[in-house]
Amino acid sequence: MTDADNSPGPHGPRTSTDPEPPGTPRHKTTAELQRTLESAGSAVARAAAVDLAQGVGRAAFIFATTVAAALVLAAPLTIAAGSDPLTAYTALYEGSLGGQRPVAETLVSMTPLLFGGLAVAVAFQAGLFNIGVEGQLVAGGIAAGVVGIKMTTWAPVHVILALLAGAAAGALWALVPAALKAWRGVHEVITTIMMNFVAFSVSQFLVKPGGALEGEIPTGTEPVQATAELPRIWEPTRLHLGIVVAVIVAGACWYFIYRTPGGYRFRLVGANPVAARFNGISSSRVIVEAMMLSGALGGLTGAVEVLGTHRRFLDSFSPGYGFDSIAVALLGALHPVGVAAASFFFGLLRAGSTQLQLEAGITRDMITVISGLVVACVAARLLLSRRAARSRGGAD
């Protein structure tokens, strides 16, 4: 046994908790096996740390290679756009990391992308493709906005209730596709896209002149009350507490997916729904749970934008965060740590795009091109690793 990760090396001392000390007869009875299983382990923290390090290492490697490939592939396009790679990438850097305001703007853009990326990743782990984050964040944004405007209560309670309202609205928005998938077998890609359009229309209906949430500006509501605002944390920039919430939620997602039986059920249904069924796991239930959790994260995306960045609900406040989230989740290899890194990268692109336009004279659309290249590189990598897996499989 050369189990590398948490058992002592071949020459190291074996701990007393190892199930099979040397000299144990191989053929023990089932009862003895069960007894050994029941005795408690001692290396919990070490194992968790090793696992986390492995997860980070893998995600970081994938992230770095994919991003590098996309930036290299984009270089000739900067020349085609009438500039050169050096100017373009310098401008991108200046606009995203070159000072307090650029860094803050990067983090402001990263926040919704992190929530949205987690939403997509959680669903993906259970084998579901949630393309409806854009709709869910609109639903979440409306709910958070309504609670923020109409309710009156103390500051921390108010903002927490508004966030929870956003999560609940997102989850409910995802419940429709979830139920249709779980009990009617309707593909979630179709239904989540449809729900997006419903959300956009509801949003327009509410904020249009004469609509229920009409405000003093044409496409937005009244501002939320000060008690419902997510506080700014790095004056004088727009950076708000949402980024902290997002990182905490990412940690919670990691814990849930990899360290709870519930997350294991998600991954199992994603990996093999039939095996899940034979082991007493209801895939219908997991589908509903995963989709609603994904929707709640989508709803939080919108709630945080409304309460932190805009301080009011605006129709079309999202420049496609929900759709970029798909690329974020894929680039992050569906691992919360990877998703965090990927959302930072996409946040950086968004923040740097203005500078890119001003300094290098390259249209902001270049950012969309780079995003597209990232997705293409991810797809190519998946294709390659699948082919590698197949050739390995053929060997045995």
Next chain:
Amino acid sequence: MRGITKRYPGVVANDAVDFTVESASIHGLLGENGAGKSTLMKVLFGLTAPSAGTVEIAGRPVVVNSARDALDLGIGMVQQHFSLIGDFTVAENLVLGREPLRRGGLLDLERAAADISELSDRYGFRIDPGSRVGGLAVGARQRVEILKALYRGAEVLILDEPTAALAPTEVAELAALLRRLRDQGRTVVFISHKLSEVIDLCDRVTVLRGGRVEGHREIGSAERDDPDRHGALAAELARMMVGHELPEPPARVGGPVSRGVPALRLEAAGDGHRLGPIDVEVGAGEIVGVAGVEGNGQTELVELVVGVRRCRRGSVKLGGADVTRWSVRRRINAGVAHVAEDRHGAAVADGLDLAHNATLGFQGRPPFSWRGLWLSLVQMRRLARGLVNRFGVQTVAVTDPLRSLSGGNQQKLVVGRELSRGPELFVAAQPTRGLDVAAAAFVHSELAALRRRGAGVLLVSLELTEILALADRIVVMSGGRVAGETTPAQVDVTTLGRWMTGAGQTAGAATAEAAA
């Protein structure tokens, strides 16, 4: 075909097989699963190269390196699984890969349809080239497959278990069609393990067993029409298929089967479709072997017991408790363990690592979890390492994805996992499939240990030797029902063969004659 030998690593699938088919005849190829029928036909059709031996057509040695070669030589094969595209019409399916073109490179479907109609009428296929394949019944789809082979110029047709998915009337229709083909000079190789069909249809039959030719028999009208001779031939063929020597049942260790509350009891249970009504009882401390030809309801039986298939008729009882309406989860908690027949599909998730797969079904309870809020990877890996050591699973680390293991090693892990549940009822469907001899013997000894401990074991196997070696009682399934029941001590191979092959049911065969 002369002296065909095909070796796979560790197994000789065909051992110096001589197989001669006369033209314009229907030749049956009989044998149990794993007897080497499919391998022999794959050699003939060019899907695999023989390790030794030659293939001759009309006395001339030929080399068949691919299915294309085989088609050029006039050999067509209809696989068990159809290769038709449901959204295409019959004509579109048939021309696929060799589309007739008119000038300008346009597809000439009219001409193809006319050709197909002519072919269909000549042999009485009753197939409309314009109908959509997806809308056809299974029997009709099979006729389309045969038509496809003929359209591509096949003189010799190989049909691999063509009746497996057909209803009795469709079988009769197929038989009539094959006779017409023979009468017009085509040659048919009919692979089956259903004795009565072979006797009713074929002119000659070759029996394979364990990769060798067990014997040939001519079948004349006397055997078909005279019930006594029909029965005698069926018995003889059954003996040839199953073999003469049966292993001695091993000495029983441990106490007699408890006559108390049975571990499992099915009362007139059925899924309202392909299974049942069926009565099966597994006593505490008893191994009940379920024998039968693949596809006769064993899969459905296992699913019904495990709880994946809904029991629509009758009842299922575990240790006296009526579990007919219980979920899979509740049944697992009540002590049901299950080694799935389709490991890849139902027992493992090969993208997850060994530790996760070892814990599958345990994940929600201690010591692997604390109130559903914490999943202990340490405990999961400890279980996996325990199983790896105890069952000799060849692996580098328990954090490797399961797909990095060979099939046999995956199976060892699955069997180990299910044993470690400490089951009251162990449902083992093909538990030794893909295992080497030593590992299979180990699994057998574990099943015997379960029996000693007082657990009930339902052992579904296609290998009679396995059942004869282990079971206290043998239940033979045919057509979704229990065809007969016996014990290894009293087993009579002829009867067993008849039960397995449904030779007792000659009603279907009579219909076939009438339709012809």
